[in-house]
Amino acid sequence: MKSKSTSELKASIHRVEEICKSNKLGLTEIRKQVFEIIVKNNKPIKAYEILDTISNINNKPSHPPTVYRAIDFLIENGFVHKLNSINSFVGCFHPKAHKECYFLICKKCNIYQECCDDSLKDRISKTAIHNNFVISNTTLEIEGHCLDCSQK
Amino acid sequence: MKSKSTSELKASIHRVEEICKSNKLGLTEIRKQVFEIIVKNNKPIKAYEILDTISNINNKPSHPPTVYRAIDFLIENGFVHKLNSINSFVGCFHPKAHKECYFLICKKCNIYQECCDDSLKDRISKTAIHNNFVISNTTLEIEGHCLDCSQK
DNA sequence: TAATATATGTTATGTTATAACATTGCAATG
DNA sequence: CATTGCAATGTTATAACATAACATATATTA
Ligand SMILES: [Zn+2]
Ligand SMILES: [Zn+2]
Ligand SMILES: [Zn+2]
Ligand SMILES: [Zn+2]
Numbered sequence: 001m002k003s004k005s006t007s008e009l010k011a012s013i014h015r016v017e018e019i020c021k022s023n024k025l026g027l028t029e030i031r032k033q034v035f036e037i038i039v040k041n042n043k044p045i046k047a048y049e050i051l052d053t054i055s056n057i058n059n060k061p062s063h064p065p066t067v068y069r070a071i072d073f074l075i076e077n078g079f080v081h082k083l084n085s086i087n088s089f090v091g092c093f094h095p096k097a098h099k100e101c102y103f104l105i106c107k108k109c110n111i112y113q114e115c116c117d118d119s120l121k122d123r124i125s126k127t128a129i130h131n132n133f134v135i136s137n138t139t140l141e142i143e144g145h146c147l148d149c150s151q152k
Numbered sequence: 153m154k155s156k157s158t159s160e161l162k163a164s165i166h167r168v169e170e171i172c173k174s175n176k177l178g179l180t181e182i183r184k185q186v187f188e189i190i191v192k193n194n195k196p197i198k199a200y201e202i203l204d205t206i207s208n209i210n211n212k213p214s215h216p217p218t219v220y221r222a223i224d225f226l227i228e229n230g231f232v233h234k235l236n237s238i239n240s241f242v243g244c245f246h247p248k249a250h251k252e253c254y255f256l257i258c259k260k261c262n263i264y265q266e267c268c269d270d271s272l273k274d275r276i277s278k279t280a281i282h283n284n285f286v287i288s289n290t291t292l293e294i295e296g297h298c299l300d301c302s303q304k
Numbered sequence: 305t306a307a308t309a310t311a312t313g314t315t316a317t318g319t320t321a322t323a324a325c326a327t328t329g330c331a332a333t334g
Numbered sequence: 335c336a337t338t339g340c341a342a343t344g345t346t347a348t349a350a351c352a353t354a355a356c357a358t359a360t361a362t363t364a
Pocket of ligand 4: 298
């Protein structure tokens with residue numbers, strides 16, 4: 001994933017603001033700050049890194065629950081995803097466009113890519129059906145090396 | 153996943169012993185104990201639950217590193233998997249038969265099912281190739297409700 | 305036997321996440 | 335315009351998950 005330009009970032013933040021407005025979701029200052037920190041980071045970011053960043057920005061210490069609550073809000077509303085395999089968080093590339101997102105994560109340079117391959121989705125759904133299983137959420141995280149890093 | 157019978161458990165443990173013997177892997181007492189605790193549990197088990205269990209069995213307190221080291225050994229050799237979405241561990245149903253395993257995990261009753269659907273594997277591999285990505289390991293954990301639990 | 309490697313014991317600490325309760329601010333209701 | 339309710343935040347403490355670092359033991363093997 002190439003890093004986002006300033007305008008892409010702005011658009012990303014704006015989109016979330018719009019979605020919150022039209023859905024009457026309280027996008028408070030803290031929640032907005034946390035979202036911005038996550039999307040500006042370009043790479044998966046950890047909760048305590050967010051905590052440090054937000055403490056610096058506001059020039060006063062924040063506490064873990066503040067950050068985790070904001071993250072919860074952002075995840076619930078599909079603006080952010082958690083990567084379970086690395087306990088980190090990333091912004092969603094297309095909030096509300098889908099329920100599940102899948103990820104490719106480079107172990108070397110730590111960049112990630114969000115992919116919403118329909119045939120993959122399909123395949124997973126078929127597997128669930130085949131096992132009489134009703135999906136509520138799926139974690140698919142593919143770790144390895146990106147093109148750049150595998151060529152080195 | 154229905155729970156394993158005593159004989160299935162024995163077979164499972166025996167298989168690991170055989171694999172270790174023929175591959176000159178040191179299946180020490182602790183490692184064997186941890187494996188047995190995991191497979192006998194039938195459901196995903198947490199590291200500190202293993203710790204408590206092993207402390208009780210041996211009538212003396214064990215320490216986290218003891219358990220985590222054993223788990224590391226078992227994972228490295230494909231006898232056990234970690235479920236990242238729930239920080240828990242499960243025994244592998246077919247050690248050495250494959251590299252990646254996928255899981256269906258019931259949120260209600262906590263049972264799980266290991267599935268190694270080839271077309272799913274294939275689909276994931278294609279997705280990776282399509283993104284110029286070299287896979288080292290894949291986390292696929294499908295959370296939801298099993299047949300029994302979704303009918304209630 | 306001495307040297308080496310492998311595994312375990314032990315203490316402490318690092319990292320990730322939540323419980324519990326107090327406080328604030330704001331909007332709905334009477 | 336109180337007052338009541340509710341959503342969000344602040345604050346303190348602790349729970350849950352995992353590893354670093356170093357000491358000791360045990361097994362191979364030169
Ligand atoms: Zn997404
Ligand atoms: Zn890379
Ligand atoms: Zn397996
Ligand atoms: Zn169930």
